[in-house]
Amino acid sequence: MKLITAIIKTHQFDAVKAALQAFGVRGLTVTEASGYGRQRGHTEVYRGAEYTIDLVPKIRIEVLAEDADTDDIVDVVVKTARTGKIGDGKVWVVPVETVVRVRTDERGPDAL
Amino acid sequence: MNGADTAFVLISAALVMLMTPALAFFYGGMVRVKSALNMLMMSFISLGIVSVLWVLFGYSLAFGDDIGAGLLGDLGHVGFKGITPETLTGGKEGIPVLAFALFQLMFAVITPALMSGALADRVKFSAWSLFITLWVTVVYFPVAHWVWQEDGWLFKLKVIDFAGGTAVHINAGIGALAAVLVVGKRVGFKKDPMRPHSLPLVMLGAGLLWFGWFGFNAGSALAANGVAANMAMNTQVATGAAMLGWLAYERVRHGAFTTLGAASGAVAGLVAITPSGAAVNAFGAILIGLVAGAVCSWAVSWKFRLGFDDSLDVVGVHLVGGVIGTLLVGLLATGGVGGLTQLGRQAAGAFSVMAYSFAVSWLLAKLVDKTVGFRASEDDEVSGIDQAFHAETAYDFSAVGGAPASRSGHQTPAQHLTKKVDA
Numbered sequence: 001m002k003l004i005t006a007i008i009k010t011h012q013f014d015a016v017k018a019a020l021q022a023f024g025v026r027g028l029t030v031t032e033a034s035g036y037g038r039q040r041g042h043t044e045v046y047r048g049a050e051y052t053i054d055l056v057p058k059i060r061i062e063v064l065a066e067d068a069d070t071d072d073i074v075d076v077v078v079k080t081a082r083t084g085k086i087g088d089g090k091v092w093v094v095p096v097e098t099v100v101r102v103r104t105d106e107r108g109p110d111a112l
Numbered sequence: 113m114n115g116a117d118t119a120f121v122l123i124s125a126a127l128v129m130l131m132t133p134a135l136a137f138f139y140g141g142m143v144r145v146k147s148a149l150n151m152l153m154m155s156f157i158s159l160g161i162v163s164v165l166w167v168l169f170g171y172s173l174a175f176g177d178d179i180g181a182g183l184l185g186d187l188g189h190v191g192f193k194g195i196t197p198e199t200l201t202g203g204k205e206g207i208p209v210l211a212f213a214l215f216q217l218m219f220a221v222i223t224p225a226l227m228s229g230a231l232a233d234r235v236k237f238s239a240w241s242l243f244i245t246l247w248v249t250v251v252y253f254p255v256a257h258w259v260w261q262e263d264g265w266l267f268k269l270k271v272i273d274f275a276g277g278t279a280v281h282i283n284a285g286i287g288a289l290a291a292v293l294v295v296g297k298r299v300g301f302k303k304d305p306m307r308p309h310s311l312p313l314v315m316l317g318a319g320l321l322w323f324g325w326f327g328f329n330a331g332s333a334l335a336a337n338g339v340a341a342n343m344a345m346n347t348q349v350a351t352g353a354a355m356l357g358w359l360a361y362e363r364v365r366h367g368a369f370t371t372l373g374a375a376s377g378a379v380a381g382l383v384a385i386t387p388s389g390a391a392v393n394a395f396g397a398i399l400i401g402l403v404a405g406a407v408c409s410w411a412v413s414w415k416f417r418l419g420f421d422d423s424l425d426v427v428g429v430h431l432v433g434g435v436i437g438t439l440l441v442g443l444l445a446t447g448g449v450g451g452l453t454q455l456g457r458q459a460a461g462a463f464s465v466m467a468y469s470f471a472v473s474w475l476l477a478k479l480v481d482k483t484v485g486f487r488a489s490e491d492d493e494v495s496g497i498d499q500a501f502h503a504e505t506a507y508d509f510s511a512v513g514g515a516p517a518s519r520s521g522h523q524t525p526a527q528h529l530t531k532k533v534d535a
Contacts, residue, residue, distance in 0.1 A: 044307065045362075045366045045367075045368055045370060046307050046308060046370070046372050047370075047372055047373065047376060047409075047412050047413075047425060048362070048365065048366060048409070048412060048413045049307075049416070050366075051305050051307050
């Protein structure tokens with residue numbers, strides 16, 4: 001099993017969620033996140049005092065998937081989250097040892 | 113009694129009252145989340161303290177019979193002695209003295225509140241309350257006497273201060289500067305980001321200030337007449353022009369038309385038209401507004417260069433705006449009043465109030481600092497003055513935590529659950 005984590009632009013979230021649902025992903029976890037990549041943040045001015053805002057608001061999506069589906073799910077996210085402009089985000093995949101469904105105590109792929 | 117004038121002054125008093133909570137929101141939105149309530153309270157408390165002092169001795173010191181040199185009123189009206197609902201100003205066609213006293217009370221309330229923005233985030237609430245108690249007594253009440261009581265020495269010098277450019281704005285602006293120099297900079301000044309936590313609140317406050325200012329300015333005519341109408345018109349157009357002036361400067365200098373700039377420009381215009389509005393026409397008012405907006409916008413940047421931490425630019429907006437309005441009326445006054453002689457009088461008024469207020473405010477701030485301590489502890493300042501002095505926080509952002517503290521007869525959900533399980 002794999003954990004797919006995607007950091008995407010906030011306004012792309014609805015499209016990505018819909019695409020993942022259409023693909024058949026049954027569950028995901030979403031967090032409001034903030035951070036920066038190579039483009040850094042932006043500047044705001046208050047009465048002439050300039051503030052560099054490093055951290056840009058983003059959405060973090062986490063999906064647990066079986067190994068066979070992983071590449072497809074990554075493709076779905078990347079295709080729908082892409083705007084071609086700077087700051088589109090990142091997707092990464094890490095191995096997961098086990099998953100437990102809290103309600104039933106099911107383990108492994110059954111718990112997905 | 114003149115019923116129309118009385119009604120107008122009573123309504124104006126209510127409008128001016130609204131300016132203090134409006135100011136509280138104007139300032140409150142400009143501070144960080146952790147000190148939003150303290151900022152609101154530092155302005156709001158003035159409504160409590162000064163209202164009481166006004167009855168006890170404030171009205172008498174400001175508008176009582178002169179003690180001789182035009183410097184102070186006597187104690188003849190302590191506790192409103194000798195003033196009944198039937199007592200009128202200026203004979204049969206006057207208004208009740210109580211209406212005038214109520215109107216003037218609102219000016220005495222907002223003036224110390226104006227200073228609070230300079231000391232945002234870092235003073236003890238008790239020390240601030242003590243400071244404004246002393247300050248209105250020793251600075252505001254006498255200066256109001258100088259400017260507005262007919263035996264006051266600046267009144268007799270023919271200084272024009274229709275609604276408070278010297279007594280209110282210059283007085284508060286320079287007093288704030290003196291207090292800032294005693295209290296010192298916020299922890300992290302020029303290093304940590306201290307951007308406003310809610311510009312919509314700033315905008316709301318500025319809008320309500322603008323609304324209340326019609327009472328402040330037009331009401332100062334003390335009569336429902338053409339002078340009041342002229343003042344109301346000038347208040348509107350000068351404020352609009354000042355907003356444009358500030359935004360234009362900002363667009364050229366910093367590349368954006370900011371919300372904070374629009375709100376600040378409006379306030380700068382309101383300040384500048386206050387002393388002068390009754391003596392100029394609408395074109396003069398627009399000119400005063402444009403100049404005040406642009407110059408105040410430039411002036412607020414000076415605190416970074418000079419290194420004093422006037423947190424919310426009370427000096428840049430109220431002192432600078434007040435001086436601009438007070439001096440320009442000398443040049444722009446219509447009806448044969450304006451000219452270099454009048455400019456000289458205006459300068460004398462502005463600078464004598466500045467000198468007196470700066471010196472005495474500095475001494476009072478030192479006195480408070482040496483006795484009870486003006487400054488909050490660094491710990492309280494960093495962790496947030498709202499919790500330290502008011503036992504409250506402005507916003508609850510978190511779904512986690514925030515459970516009520518355990519008291520007898522009051523259980524948190526978790527405790528309740530534990531007891532059930534035990535049983």
